[in-house]
Amino acid sequence: AQSVTQLGSHVSVSEGALVLLRCNYSSSVPPYLFWYVQYPNQGLQLLLKYTSAATLVKGINGFEAEFKKSETSFHLTKPSAHMSDAAEYFCAVSDLDAYSSASKIIFGSGTRLSIRP
């Protein structure tokens, strides 16, 4: 079964510093991976996704993630943090139901990113 593990439930960085949010996956098949962001009092929205076209994936708001098969990782980075990046970030992996061929997304436990002025 597919799963993701997010390392660190809370990450705090200074404004302008590098953001690094860690995610490792477990999958029996080549995975499709996602990063979602949730701002306070809102639903989740897609930041970026990996679909095997390219290992380095660029998303919205200057975020990017690199798929590393050898490390089973899909870490999210941003070179320079902005105050508006404060939110909860979820790593996720696609999972296919064997009987119906319907797909769902399995989410990690989330990492809360705080930005210090």
Place this chain on the structure above:
Amino acid sequence: DAGVIQSPRHEVTEMGQEVTLRCKPISGHNSLFWYRQTMMRGLELLIYFNNNVPIDDSGMPEDRFSAKMPNASFSTLKIQPSEPRDSAVYFCASGDGTKSYNEQFFGPGTRLTVL
């Protein structure tokens, strides 16, 4: 594009009352998902539908919870009777389930408070 629409946005009710949450998915999407989010348990998948058929309801906490999708443009999540521990934010999401790499689109959520 109106996105996923959920109603009501906020619901306050008393223990023992019936609660019905509503969701209108994005037109053309064939998969619909109900989630619950709390501080203690995080984001939990309750049930999901594909082509209006329930695929996996193993996340539904107990018999007090039920979900229906009578057509491609509407779904309900019902709690009867409600209990204080059901207080949470309930999200509906929809997606194109024909491809595993397709993302889900989330609604704004319904914040439920059971007194």
